[in-house]
Amino acid sequence: MVQTPIKITAQELAKVAIDLIRQAGCEYGDIRLCTYRNQSLTARDRSLNNLSDNISSGFGVRVLLDGAWGFAASHRQSLAEVSRIVNLAVEIAKGSRLTQQEPVKLVPVAAYQDKYITPITIDPFAIPIAEKAELLLNINEKLLSYSDRGLKKAFSFLRFNQEDKIFASTNGSLIEQTIYRSYPGFGCTVVANGDAQGRNYERPPLNIGYEHIDKEDLLGNIDRVAEEAIAKVHAPELDREYRTTLILKPTNLFLTIHESVGHPTELDRVYGYEANFAGTSFATTDKLNKLQYAAPWVNFVADRTQTNGRSTVAYDDEGVPAQQWYVVKDGILNDYLSDRETAYRLGRESSNGSAYADSWASVPMVRIPNLGLEPGKEGGEHTASLAEMIADTEDGILIDGIGSYSIDQQRRNFQFGGDAFWKVEKGKIVGMLKNVTYHSMTTDFWNSVDAIAPKSEWRQCGTNMCGKGEPMQIAQMTHGCVPVRVRDIHVV
Numbered sequence: 001m002v003q004t005p006i007k008i009t010a011q012e013l014a015k016v017a018i019d020l021i022r023q024a025g026c027e028y029g030d031i032r033l034c035t036y037r038n039q040s041l042t043a044r045d046r047s048l049n050n051l052s053d054n055i056s057s058g059f060g061v062r063v064l065l066d067g068a069w070g071f072a073a074s075h076r077q078s079l080a081e082v083s084r085i086v087n088l089a090v091e092i093a094k095g096s097r098l099t100q101q102e103p104v105k106l107v108p109v110a111a112y113q114d115k116y117i118t119p120i121t122i123d124p125f126a127i128p129i130a131e132k133a134e135l136l137l138n139i140n141e142k143l144l145s146y147s148d149r150g151l152k153k154a155f156s157f158l159r160f161n162q163e164d165k166i167f168a169s170t171n172g173s174l175i176e177q178t179i180y181r182s183y184p185g186f187g188c189t190v191v192a193n194g195d196a197q198g199r200n201y202e203r204p205p206l207n208i209g210y211e212h213i214d215k216e217d218l219l220g221n222i223d224r225v226a227e228e229a230i231a232k233v234h235a236p237e238l239d240r241e242y243r244t245t246l247i248l249k250p251t252n253l254f255l256t257i258h259e260s261v262g263h264p265t266e267l268d269r270v271y272g273y274e275a276n277f278a279g280t281s282f283a284t285t286d287k288l289n290k291l292q293y294a295a296p297w298v299n300f301v302a303d304r305t306q307t308n309g310r311s312t313v314a315y316d317d318e319g320v321p322a323q324q325w326y327v328v329k330d331g332i333l334n335d336y337l338s339d340r341e342t343a344y345r346l347g348r349e350s351s352n353g354s355a356y357a358d359s360w361a362s363v364p365m366v367r368i369p370n371l372g373l374e375p376g377k378e379g380g381e382h383t384a385s386l387a388e389m390i391a392d393t394e395d396g397i398l399i400d401g402i403g404s405y406s407i408d409q410q411r412r413n414f415q416f417g418g419d420a421f422w423k424v425e426k427g428k429i430v431g432m433l434k435n436v437t438y439h440s441m442t443t444d445f446w447n448s449v450d451a452i453a454p455k456s457e458w459r460q461c462g463t464n465m466c467g468k469g470e471p472m473q474i475a476q477m478t479h480g481c482v483p484v485r486v487r488d489i490h491v492v
Contacts, residue, residue, distance in 0.1 A: 013059070013082050014168035020086040021063055021170055026093070028064040028106060029086075030169035032317060033077065034360035037162040039125065043136035044155050045144065051129065058360040061085050065093035067103020073361040106340040107350050109320050111172030116314035118180040120209025124160040127210050132158050136186075139218060143188045146226040150233065152196075156186035158213065159205070159464070165317075173319040181205065181310065181476065182212040183464055186222075190229040197434055199229035200401060200419055205464040205476060206308040228420055228432070235421075235432035241492040245396030245424075246438055247389050247485050252399045252418050253373070254461035254479035260442040261293075261300050262368035262479070264411040265327050265335075266354075267342035274365070276470045279409030282442070283333055285346065291333040294446030297382040299374035300328040302337060304353055309370035310462045311356075311477040317364040320353035327371060331447070339366050358473040365469055370462070372480035376452035384451040386483040392451075396424040397436060397491060404437070415439045439490045448489065453482035 010033045021029030035057040042050040058075035059082070070093025072085045136156040143154035161181040168174045185202025201221045206212055248256070264281040268274045283291065294300075304322035306312050313322055318340050326334045338346065339355035356367040376383030390398065401419020408414070421433040440448075462478035 008079060010077070010166050011174065013077060013079070014166055014174065016079060017061055017082050017086055018168050018170055020083060021061070024063070024065070024086065024090045026063040026065045026090065026170070028170055029062060030167065030319070031059055031061050032357065032360060033059040033166040035164040036359065037125065039160045040157070041129070041132050041136060042155065042157045043133070043140050045140055045153065046137065048133050048136065056359065059085070060357070060360045060362070061089045062363065063089045063093050064104060064106070065090060066097050067105070068093045068097035068100045069104060070094070070096060071363050104341055105344045107343045107348060109171060109318065109340060109351065112315065112319060112321070113174050114314060115176045117178045118207045118312075120180050120211070122210035124180065124182050124210040125162065135213070135215060135218075139186050139222060142219065142222045143186070143226055146230065149230050150190045150192040151188050151226055151229065152191045153189040154186070155188070157184065159183040167315065167317065167319050169319050171319065175315050175319055177314060179207060179313060180209055181207050181464070182209060184213050184218060186218065186225070188226060188229050190233045192233045195233055197229060197233040198419075199225050199232060201225045204461045204478070205310050206460060206478065207310055207312050208308045231432045232420060232434050235434045237435050238433065238491060241490065243488050243490050245393050245485060245487050246489050246491070247386070247393065247396055247398045247424065247483060249386070249398070249400045249483050250459040250461045250481045251401050252416070253481050253484060255402045255405060255463070256414075256416055256445075257300070257371060257373060257479045257481060258368065258463060258466070258477075259405065259407050260411060260414055260445065261327065262337075262371050262477070264442065265333075265337055266366045266368065267336040267338045267346060268366040270336060271342060271345065273342070274469065276472075277467055278407050278411065282410040282412045287333055289332060289334065291443070292331055292447065293328045293333045293443055294331045295449050296331040297376070297380065297452065298328065298331050298446055298449050299326060300371060301325070301374055302327050302352070302369045302371045304369045306370045306478065306480065308460065309478040309480070310464065311368070311370045311475070316353040316355045317357050318351065318355040320351045320355065323353050325352055337366055337368060339364065342366060356475050358475060362473050365473065367468065367475040368466065368477045370478040370480065372478070373452070373482065373484070375455040375458050375482045378454055382451055383454055384485070385453055386457060389451050389453070389483065389485045390424055390429065391427040393424050393485065394426060397433065398422040398424055398429060399436070412442055414442065437492050439492065445486060445489065448486045449484050450487050451485035453484070455482070457482045
């Protein structure tokens with residue numbers, strides 16, 4: 001008689017792992033059992049050229065033994081494999097200890113037993129592929145109706161993610177989370193006069209269901225995007241390098257926030273633990289509560305509780321509750337993005353919950369949370385609507401969308417492009433430009449902000465493709481912000 005194997009739940013596997021970690025004498029340990037589903041559809045011109053729907057499942061065990069980390073992972077979820085991986089992680093910790101200069105210490109965290117699911121209205125994976133493909137092809141067909149005016153290429157995409165994670169630790173935590181993410185967009189390329197220029201539109205990547213795929217909004221922006229792409233390819237370039245006033249929409253500003261505020265304040269980067277992808281950071285701990293990072297009316301807030309934010313969760317990947325805090329307050333460097341290890345080194349009593357791993361096979365590291373620019377205060381001296389900024393600008397450039405960018409190895413000196421540019425003269429938009437890049441030093445730039453739009457113009461923009469580490473991990477985060485005006489910036 002053949003015996004049916006006994007099915008072991010993920011929660012039971014987690015309990016076994018924690019018991020084994022304790023028996024090994026580790027001062028701390030945790031396990032993450034994760035399943036990731038990633039669905040992506042891309043249409044180019046009149047065909048669906050990419051369709052993928054992948055599921056990855058496994059677990060990772062992390063132990064701290066005598067002040068040294070050990071980590072191991074596997075896709076096989078069984079009692080025997082959990083035992084093997086825990087033992088392997090312990091052996092790796094013993095090996096790491098041989099070259100460890102100082103023991104790792106962690107700030108405490110309470111034990112939590114909790115469940116969290118991203119609030120959604122429509123499950124994005126319940127919508128038929130055919131319906132999604134039809135929407136993309138419809139978008140492209142409408143863009144290609146401008147082909148007689150030089151529009152040669154059209155593309156559109158839909159991306160959906162679901163993360164199911166169970167976290168358990170020797171602290172006594174058992175946390176289950178399900179995170180949903182949705183992201184639609186499209187773009188086109190126009191060719192004329194020996195030049196090719198693109199224009200894009202997207203609804204920002206957010207933690208939300210299929211309700212984020214607003215057909216009326218997507219289809220309603222097609223004519224504008226096509227017309228702006230056509231105008232852009234015929235627009236002049238700047239005839240010289242000079243310094244001018246910039247008016248930046250949230251669709252452009254979010255990336256500047258990401259690169260010049262988010263990454264420099266990752267505490268592992270500050271300490272030199274992480275130097276991949278544009279190096280370490282100028283915002284060292286001796287500057288904390290001293291550095292005039294920005295103008296006194298500029299505030300940057302980290303918030304992992306933000307509704308629909310791309311980095312919004314209930315707990316980070318160390319079991320630390322989601323929080324909100326000022327990174328820059330009244331223009332002064334106020335805090336960093338930390339995990340339990342870097343928070344201890346900084347002398348803090350707790351982590352602010354910025355640890356994230358992109359896979360069951362990845363080690364959690366400090367990642368940028370939702371990090372946004374606080375809107376201008378109603379009636380404040382430096383508060384102005386986008387329309388008021390334009391009307392009050394004698395000579396400047398309005399920028400929408402993102403383009404190429406680069407930043408130096410300590411996040412001081414940067415340059416950013418954009419997706420669309422308009423010349424502003426005597427308080428009015430007078431026409432499009434193309435191929436504009438602005439250059440500045442991080443603190444010079446943020447101290448040159450002289451106008452910030454009010455909360456009514458706040459928009460959630462962000463990225464789903466932030467790379468960090470070696471081997472590289474991918475994270476996502478929202479940088480909610482409003483339009484700003486920045487004076488005396490070098491453009492080319």
